[in-house]
Amino acid sequence: MSVSEPVVQKDQVNAPPLPADVKAQIAELRTRYPTSEAVLLPALHLAQSAWGGWLPDEAIASVAAELNLPVSKVYGVVTFYDLYHQHPVGRHRIRVCTNLSCQLRGAEEIMEAVQEETRVREDEVTPDGRCSYVHFECLGSCDTAPMMMVDETYHENLTPQRAREIVRGLK
Amino acid sequence: MFEPVLTRNVGNPDALTLKGYKKAGGYEALAKAIKMEPDGIIEEVKKSGLRGRGGAGFSAGLKWSFIPKDKKPKYLVCNADESEPGTFKDRLLMEYDPHQLIEGCAICCWAVQANTCYIYIRGEYTKSAEILERALKEAYEGGILGKSMMGSGFELNMYVHRGAGAYICGEETGMLESLEGKRGQPRVKPPFPAVVGAFGAPTVINNVETLCNVPHIITRGADWFKGIGTDERNTGPKLYAISGHVERPGTYEHPIGITFREMLEKAGGMYKGGNLKAFIPGGASAPILPADQIDIKMDFDTVAKAGSMLGSAAVIVMDDTTCMVRSVARLAKFFNHESCGQCTPCREGTNWMELILKRLEHGEGTEADGEKLLSICQHIAGNSLCALGDAAVGPVKSLVERFMPEIEQHVRERRCPFPERRYFGKNVGNGA
Numbered sequence: 001m002s003v004s005e006p007v008v009q010k011d012q013v014n015a016p017p018l019p020a021d022v023k024a025q026i027a028e029l030r031t032r033y034p035t036s037e038a039v040l041l042p043a044l045h046l047a048q049s050a051w052g053g054w055l056p057d058e059a060i061a062s063v064a065a066e067l068n069l070p071v072s073k074v075y076g077v078v079t080f081y082d083l084y085h086q087h088p089v090g091r092h093r094i095r096v097c098t099n100l101s102c103q104l105r106g107a108e109e110i111m112e113a114v115q116e117e118t119r120v121r122e123d124e125v126t127p128d129g130r131c132s133y134v135h136f137e138c139l140g141s142c143d144t145a146p147m148m149m150v151d152e153t154y155h156e157n158l159t160p161q162r163a164r165e166i167v168r169g170l171k
Numbered sequence: 172m173f174e175p176v177l178t179r180n181v182g183n184p185d186a187l188t189l190k191g192y193k194k195a196g197g198y199e200a201l202a203k204a205i206k207m208e209p210d211g212i213i214e215e216v217k218k219s220g221l222r223g224r225g226g227a228g229f230s231a232g233l234k235w236s237f238i239p240k241d242k243k244p245k246y247l248v249c250n251a252d253e254s255e256p257g258t259f260k261d262r263l264l265m266e267y268d269p270h271q272l273i274e275g276c277a278i279c280c281w282a283v284q285a286n287t288c289y290i291y292i293r294g295e296y297t298k299s300a301e302i303l304e305r306a307l308k309e310a311y312e313g314g315i316l317g318k319s320m321m322g323s324g325f326e327l328n329m330y331v332h333r334g335a336g337a338y339i340c341g342e343e344t345g346m347l348e349s350l351e352g353k354r355g356q357p358r359v360k361p362p363f364p365a366v367v368g369a370f371g372a373p374t375v376i377n378n379v380e381t382l383c384n385v386p387h388i389i390t391r392g393a394d395w396f397k398g399i400g401t402d403e404r405n406t407g408p409k410l411y412a413i414s415g416h417v418e419r420p421g422t423y424e425h426p427i428g429i430t431f432r433e434m435l436e437k438a439g440g441m442y443k444g445g446n447l448k449a450f451i452p453g454g455a456s457a458p459i460l461p462a463d464q465i466d467i468k469m470d471f472d473t474v475a476k477a478g479s480m481l482g483s484a485a486v487i488v489m490d491d492t493t494c495m496v497r498s499v500a501r502l503a504k505f506f507n508h509e510s511c512g513q514c515t516p517c518r519e520g521t522n523w524m525e526l527i528l529k530r531l532e533h534g535e536g537t538e539a540d541g542e543k544l545l546s547i548c549q550h551i552a553g554n555s556l557c558a559l560g561d562a563a564v565g566p567v568k569s570l571v572e573r574f575m576p577e578i579e580q581h582v583r584e585r586r587c588p589f590p591e592r593r594y595f596g597k598n599v600g601n602g603a
Contacts, residue, residue: 037352077354101257101420
């Protein structure tokens with residue numbers, strides 16, 4: 001399989017530059033792979049945290065410019081993966097596992113509790129920008145079901161009461 | 172009494188450090204391996220009968236032997252994209268004993284003469300990724316990795332590569348696409364990754380647990396490994412991740428081929444003393460087995476003979492308060508969400524399966540729905556590039572074939588006959 005030559009597109013010209021620390025991290029990552037395209041997933045993770053948890057068009061264009069890839073190609077990758085977001089998210093992002101093992105142990109009640117506590121619908125941001133939540137596929141913590149992930153932290157063996165307290169405690 | 176092998180360091184926090192791991196005998200297998208001929212290692216692993224622990228159960232040694240000797244570069248990609256619903260065994264191995272995995276990867280790299288290894292870990296496992304990164308850093312500093320692996324002159328670089336949330340990237344060619352920075356859509360096979368893999372080069376792809384077995388095979392020999400298990404096709408220790416309606420869900424290490432009944436007992440029996448209704452023996456993709464299969468031997472071939480599969484050995488247990496339609500509807504939703512969209516039968520079929528199962532659960536099903544589901548299954552099975560389509564068929568087909576009366580009851584009563592289940596202390600275990 002040959003790796004096709006990237007084409008620079010016009011809309012990359014006006015993309016804002018990536019923050020210097022992100023650029024430096026990408027440069028370090030570049031040494032790990034034989035192609036610059038392979039840096040795309042890690043680079044998008046870095047850009048997403050630099051942009052406050054989601055990837056607006058300008059972030060996508062900036063990553064594309066940095067890696068010399070077509071914007072359309074980066075856009076295609078962003079839309080494929082669940083962990084990249086194209087709309088604003090809360091400062092804290094809650095993912096409630098609702099797959100079978102968690103469902104059997106009460107995941108739906110955890111969803112309800114989170115919904116009641118945040119008073120917004122799934123994937124909407126609370127008016128104070130504090131949090132947003134989604135249901136999620138298996139997070140690999142079935143032995144501690146039901147569970148949810150808040151930002152990078154797993155909260156396990158939940159009860160609706162405990163889930164409420166966790167949501168309330170988010171700043 | 173079976174001595175844990177893969178999980179022997181679980182609960183020993185010292186094992187997280189290079190010093191602690193070495194103290195417990197770590198990296199002795201690698202030291203032994205670099206004194207062996209690479210082909211000798213492949214032969215030993217082949218002889219051990221080690222089969223892939225990720226789901227497919229393919230002989231690991233055979234996979235390694237397909238790697239061409241003369242080509243450069245070559246790669247090892249460790250599949251740590253553990254996303255099969257019900258599976259959480261690899262997370263344990265990475266979080267409690269990261270050096271065991273690094274050692275397994277290093278021995279594999281030596282055996283196939285690959286100078287680069289990527290550990291492709293699912294994006295959600297940030298804690299595992301951090302622990303692995305720390306262990307890798309120590310391994311580089313301690314001369315295990317880098318320009319000269321343990322002073323052998325063999326260069327080995329190992330990196331953690333984080334995914335971004337897509338079940339399909341656990342499929343080996345989907346993983347390669349993703350590693351290369353693309354959408355994780357599986358490739359047409361052949362060519363197989365052993366010939367054209369990562370970045371166009373020959374590549375071995377092995378699951379975390381598979382690679383963790385390797386140091387023990389090198390240290391204790393193939394004959395020791397073969398002494399554990401059911402027969403010569405089902406050998407070695409195995410991690411079983413048990414969840415759902417059991418008293419003590421968790422990852423348990425047993426000799427492969429333990430019966431489901433024994434495994435259930437060791438996990439404390441049914442949750443709150445409920446009655447077993449059904450269980451999934453190998454993750455969401457495996458057809459559901461009814462309670463009368465309780466004495467089944469949990470090895471690759473016995474489970475396959477019973478019409479299911481051992482898969483990732485993720486065992487999901489359901490008691491008699493469980494609505495099978497609702498459970499399978501949840502799995503169908505998962506497969507619909509995770510289908511990469513490339514092949515029409517899978518993309519469209521998984522969508523229709525979810526819709527039909529949801530309407531059945533909501534009491535809006537028709538008498539023809541069972542037949543319809545089977546017909547969709549038939550159109551998906553074998554008609555997609557990768558195994559996701561077949562996986563999606565597994566639970567649905569087994570629902571229609573083994574639990575048809577429950578579907579009919581949903582249709583007849585125009586509602587789900589199971590009471591809305593409330594957990595957390597109220598009437599748990601006797602709701603039906």
